[in-house]
Amino acid sequence: MIHAESNRLIFEYANEYLVVEPWLQDSIRVRSTMYPQLQAEAGALLDLPTEEVSTANVRVKPSGFAYLTNGNITAVLDPNGKLTFLNREGEILLEEYNRSHQSTPKETDEETHFRSRTHFNSALRIAAREFKPLVGGDYSLTMRFEAADDERIYGMGQYQQDILNVKHCTLELAHRNSQASVPFALSSRGYGFLWNNPAIGEVTFGKNRTEWHALSTKQLDYWITAGDTPAAIVERYADATGKVPMMPDYGMGFWQCKLRYRTQEELLHIAREYKRRELPIDVIVVDFFHWTKQGDFRFDPEYWPDPEGMVRELKDMGIELMVSVWPTIDKTSENFDEMREQGLLVRTERGVYVTMEFYGSTVFFDATNPKARAYVWDKVKQNYYDKGIRIFWLDEAEPEYTVYDFDNYRYYEGSNLQVGNKYPAMYSQTFYDGMKSENQEQIINLVRAAWAGSQRYGALVWSGDIDSSFASMRNQLAIGLNMGIAGIPWWTTDIGGFHGGDPANPSFRECLIRWFQFGVFCPVFRLHGDRHPQSGPIGPSGGGMCFSGADNEVWSFGEEAYGILSRYMQLREALRPYITERMQDAHEKGSPVIRPLFYDFPHDAASWLVEDTYMFGPHLLVAPILEQDQRTRSVYLPKGTDWTDAWSGTVHTGGQTITAEAPLHITPVYIRQSEAAAWRQAFSDTLTSLQSAGY
Numbered sequence: 001m002i003h004a005e006s007n008r009l010i011f012e013y014a015n016e017y018l019v020v021e022p023w024l025q026d027s028i029r030v031r032s033t034m035y036p037q038l039q040a041e042a043g044a045l046l047d048l049p050t051e052e053v054s055t056a057n058v059r060v061k062p063s064g065f066a067y068l069t070n071g072n073i074t075a076v077l078d079p080n081g082k083l084t085f086l087n088r089e090g091e092i093l094l095e096e097y098n099r100s101h102q103s104t105p106k107e108t109d110e111e112t113h114f115r116s117r118t119h120f121n122s123a124l125r126i127a128a129r130e131f132k133p134l135v136g137g138d139y140s141l142t143m144r145f146e147a148a149d150d151e152r153i154y155g156m157g158q159y160q161q162d163i164l165n166v167k168h169c170t171l172e173l174a175h176r177n178s179q180a181s182v183p184f185a186l187s188s189r190g191y192g193f194l195w196n197n198p199a200i201g202e203v204t205f206g207k208n209r210t211e212w213h214a215l216s217t218k219q220l221d222y223w224i225t226a227g228d229t230p231a232a233i234v235e236r237y238a239d240a241t242g243k244v245p246m247m248p249d250y251g252m253g254f255w256q257c258k259l260r261y262r263t264q265e266e267l268l269h270i271a272r273e274y275k276r277r278e279l280p281i282d283v284i285v286v287d288f289f290h291w292t293k294q295g296d297f298r299f300d301p302e303y304w305p306d307p308e309g310m311v312r313e314l315k316d317m318g319i320e321l322m323v324s325v326w327p328t329i330d331k332t333s334e335n336f337d338e339m340r341e342q343g344l345l346v347r348t349e350r351g352v353y354v355t356m357e358f359y360g361s362t363v364f365f366d367a368t369n370p371k372a373r374a375y376v377w378d379k380v381k382q383n384y385y386d387k388g389i390r391i392f393w394l395d396e397a398e399p400e401y402t403v404y405d406f407d408n409y410r411y412y413e414g415s416n417l418q419v420g421n422k423y424p425a426m427y428s429q430t431f432y433d434g435m436k437s438e439n440q441e442q443i444i445n446l447v448r449a450a451w452a453g454s455q456r457y458g459a460l461v462w463s464g465d466i467d468s469s470f471a472s473m474r475n476q477l478a479i480g481l482n483m484g485i486a487g488i489p490w491w492t493t494d495i496g497g498f499h500g501g502d503p504a505n506p507s508f509r510e511c512l513i514r515w516f517q518f519g520v521f522c523p524v525f526r527l528h529g530d531r532h533p534q535s536g537p538i539g540p541s542g543g544g545m546c547f548s549g550a551d552n553e554v555w556s557f558g559e560e561a562y563g564i565l566s567r568y569m570q571l572r573e574a575l576r577p578y579i580t581e582r583m584q585d586a587h588e589k590g591s592p593v594i595r596p597l598f599y600d601f602p603h604d605a606a607s608w609l610v611e612d613t614y615m616f617g618p619h620l621l622v623a624p625i626l627e628q629d630q631r632t633r634s635v636y637l638p639k640g641t642d643w644t645d646a647w648s649g650t651v652h653t654g655g656q657t658i659t660a661e662a663p664l665h666i667t668p669v670y671i672r673q674s675e676a677a678a679w680r681q682a683f684s685d686t687l688t689s690l691q692s693a694g695y
Contacts, residue, residue, distance in 0.1 A: 002066045002077055007056045009066050011081045016129070018081060022056035023048065024240050026071035026225050026232075029196075030083065033219035034131050034139060043196040043221055044241050044425075044452035073191075073226035082128060085191065087226050093191040094224065096128035097144035097209045129220055138418070141199075141217050145210040151189050152608055153205050154596065155486040157182030157450070158463060162471075164478045164596060164611040166205060173201040173214075173421065174406060175398035178464025180449045181421055182486040184237055188598075188608060192233040194241070194452060196221040198421040200406045215406075216417040229602045230485075231591070237487055238590020242456025244490055247583040248442035250320045251391075251460075252576055253282030254569050255526035258552035259498075260287035262538055263303045264310050270553060275317050279554065279566060280573045284314065285322045285528075288395060289546035294362050295329030295336060297376070298383035300543035311388035322446065323384055324393040327376075327427060328355075328362035335379065339365065344372035346399070347410040355409065356402045359546060364399045367426035368419060369412035377434035390440065392431055394447040397424040424449035428457035450488050455590075460490040460524055468497030468508065468529060473515050474612075474626045480522065481614055484592025491594075492524035496552075502532045503556045510628060510664065512557055516565050517667035518624040520572045521616040523582075523593040527552060563693045564665045567686050574682035582617040593617065601638035604655070610636050619675040620646070623660060623668040635660045635668055642673035646683040651676075665695040 002011050011018040015034045023029035023045065031038050056070040064079030073093070074086040084095040099122040131139040153167045158180040163169060166185075173181045173195070183195035183203070195203065199214035212222075223240060227233035256274065261267040267286060274281040292300045299307050314321050329336050329345060331354075339345050346355055346364045354361045366372045380392070401409070409416035411423070428447050435443045435458075443458035450461045463479050466472045476493045483491045496512040503509070519525050531550035538544045550556075554565040572579075585591040592599070593616070597607035600615050613623045613635060621643065623635040637643045639655030646669040652658055660668035666687075671679050 001079065001081070002060055002064065004058045004060050004066070007054050007058055007068075009058060009060075009068050009075070009077055011077060013081055016081070016131075018129075020068055020075050020077060020083065022054040022068065022070035023223055024236065026073055026227060026236055027223060027240060028068065028070055028073055028075050028085070028225075029221070029223045030075075031219055031221045032129055035218060039219050043198065044194065045196060045223060046240060046242055046453075046456075071226075072228070073224065085224055085226070087190055093187075093189055093226060094193065095146045097126070097146045098128040099124040099126040131220075134216060138216055138218050141197075141214040141220055143212040143220060143222070147206055147209045148189060149207055151187055153188075154186045155182070155184045155192075155482055156203075157486050157488075158461070158479045158483055160466070160475050160479070162474045162478050162611075164481055166482070168205060168207060170202060170204040173199070173203060174404075175421060175424060175449045175451075176404060177398060177400045177448070178466055180398075180424070180451075180461060180483075182450055182452050182454075182483065182488060184452055184486045186230055186233055186485050190226055190228070190233070192225045192227070192237050194223040194237065196223050196452070198419050198451060200417050200420050216415060218418070230599045231602075234485060234487070234592065234599075235589050238455075241453045241487055243588070243590045244455045244586050245441065245443050245458050246587040247444055247490070249580075250282040251444050251524060252579045252583065253525065254280055254572060255283040255285065255322075255524065256281055256553065257285040257287065257526060257528035259528070259530040259549035260289065260546070261285075262543065262548055264305060264307075268310060268313060271314055271317060271319055273553070273555075277555070277566075280569050281319055283320045283322050283391065283526075285393060286324060287393070288324045288326060289359070290324070290543050292542045293330045293333045294326055294360060295333030295339075295365075297325065297335070297379040302539070303543040307384075307387045307389075315388070320391055321389055322391045322393050323389050324395050325380060325384075326396050327364045327367065327394075327399055328358070328396060329365055330360040330362050332360065336363075339372070339375065342371065342375070343412070344369060344375055349408050349410055351408065354402075356396070356400060358402075364396075366412050367423055367430055372412070373426065373430040373433065376430055380431070381434060381438075385434070385438065390435075392445045394427055394431065394445050397427050397447045397449040399423055421451045423451075425451045425454040425457065425459075428454050428459040432457035444490065446492075450483075452487060455488050455490065459488070460492065461488050462492045462494065462526070465498040466494065467499050468501035468511065470511055470514070470626060470628050472497050473511065473518065473624075477518070477614070477624060477626065478611065480594055481592075481596050484595050485599075487590065489586035489590065489592045490523050492522055492526050493519070494528040495519040495526060496529045498529050500532055501529055503550060503552070503558075507628065509557045509561050513561055513564055513664060514625045514667070517568060518622075520568050520575075521594070521620065521622045521624075521669070525572050527554065531556075560664075563695065564690070567689050567693070570689065571682055571686040574685065575679075578617065578619070578679060585617075594622075597621070597636070597638055601640060604638045604640065606636060606655075607638045619672040619679065621670040621672070623670075625662050625667055631662055631664075632659055633662055633668065634658070635670070637670060643670040644673060644676035644680060645669075646671050646680060647687050649680065649684075663695075665690050
């Protein structure tokens with residue numbers, strides 16, 4: 001039933017074919033199927049390099065137990081096919097949950113300590129790996145693991161909740177507007193786990209067991225790694241799924257955006273005003289409905305008559321232009337008939353052939369189809385890239401179906417139920433491959449969803465169309481930290497939230513200021529939102545037919561806000577050398593730019609319990625203000641170092657909780673003592689300018 005083949009373990013019983021194999025350093029990949037052979041897809045994993053030589057050790061013992069050791073991790077396969085994973089000290093990291101009648105193996109002394117946890121003689125008949133046949137199709141899959149109640153779990157992507165530790169949570173494995181499933185979990189027990197399956201499903205990190213479920217699939221596929229620290233685990237995961245390119249310099253400054261600049265002259269007027277005020281700005285954005293029709297992939301010449309001239313003027317000002325591209329193809333678009341004839345569109349299984357309705361009946365292009373990716377890039381190249389545009393906003397990337405009936409859509413690679421979570425990664429790949437073909441190296445595109453591996457395609461993920469409120473901002477902090485742990489180091493939000501927010505409202509102004517301060521210490525610093533009151537269309541067709549939001553520039557929120565925001569923009573500029581180092585870390589090692597305290601202080605038990613404070617790189621601790629009218633807050637400073645208050649210069653001993661002052665113009669920041677001299681000047685200069693302005 002169990003045999004070794006090269007450096008792999010293979011278990012065959014009844015119709016199941018299970019393969020356990022080393023997959024890069026300290027890591028193991030597990031696949032199982034009810035078909036005669038495994039599927040060849042790598043999923044989110046990179047293909048193993050041909051020169052990869054594993055030092056894994058494989059043993060099959062006379063007792064029937066088999067072992068695969070690869071660096072820090074060992075897989076133990078018992079004679080009944082149950083898997084248990086150990087760290088290098090022989091401690092259990094993760095084990096399958098099996099409650100069924102089993103034959104009793106003849107144990108040696110070496111296996112005796114597994115008996116109480118790995119062998120159950122139970123009448124429940126609950127299998128760890130359960131494949132249930134679907135009528136006329138493949139399988140519904142459930143994978144069960146034993147639960148450890150003292151375990152804390154992080155990562156998993158973007159869910160609109162203020163929960164950082166997702167233990168005891170149930171999470172949908174599916175994308176929606178503002179939700180991105182990135183199924184990598186980091187455990188406080190010392191392992192990382194990738195559910196390498198793009199099927200729609202669900203995971204529950206329960207008190208009694210952990211269950212991963214795929215609604216429809218052909219095989220089980222997961223990857224597990226072990227490490228002594230969270231950083232070591234995340235870096236192994238980045239090795240396995242890929243790293244971001246090096247972020248271009250313009251990505252590290254301030255990005256200006258609103259819903260929506262309606263004309264070329266309106267956008268240029270705003271850019272010129274930023275320069276007149278001597279405010280730092282790196283990117284400005286042309287949002288949606290600048291086009292003739294969805295799917296035409298080109299500017300509407302009535303409102304954007306000279307894109308090349310616009311790009312030249314912006315570049316002369318040192319500003320990069322980002323343009324929004326949607327994957328929706330209007331049924332009256334000039335490209336719709338050709339794309340449908342060539343099979344380049346997402347299909348519906350039943351009902352009307354429409355996947356989204358927004359200013360027209362539209363169908364998403366099929367990003368899982370290589371021909372569709374090439375077709376879309378060809379249009380984008382002709383109408384945008386060749387005009388000098390080097391950064392794109394990939395909106396609607398989930399994709400955002402008008403009705404989230406996942407079983408009603410079919411892709412080139414299979415049913416949405418089986419492969420749907422790959423879509424945003426393939427959407428990013430469309431542009432990444434195209435830009436690489438033009439020899440562009442530093443590639444970054446803003447995208448509204450991601451799956452595991454999206455980072456290697458230059459994906460900068462933002463948290464979607466969220467509410468403009470303090471409660472929503474609190475959610476974004478947890479989301480940003482978990483996205484970084486899940487392998488997506490480039491992440492941002494709409495500063496101030498997307499839905500609503502009246503620039504004249506004092507409560508919203510306060511929320512905007514606090515969110516802006518948080519944004520300074522995020523990987524990308526970007527102002528966006530659909531501000532109220534909205535304005536109506538300016539024309540009957542094309543780019544004129546869509547509404548727009550109220551003003552959303554830093555001077556739009558009153559003089560008090562402007563004084564604070566403009567000086568925080570200067571602080572971001574002063575931190576550019578530090579941010580560049582963090583982006584280098586992300587590029588070379590996969591390090592998250594923002595991360596929970598335990599990432600840098602894993603041996604401080606208290607740091608694992610903090611969910612409202614974070615590290616911006618290894619040297620800056622940020623304690624954002626997340627509540628209306630809050631002017632003080634408690635801050636835990638990890639032990640093992642002293643901390644310097646970035647604003648006052650006061651030095652605090654680590655390992656204690658302090659009360660931080662937080663008047664409206666200050667968000668608490670602390671500098672690791674060894675770096676205090678290097679970085680405190682930027683804060684001192686900002687504070688001086690704020691005080692001179694009357695704050």
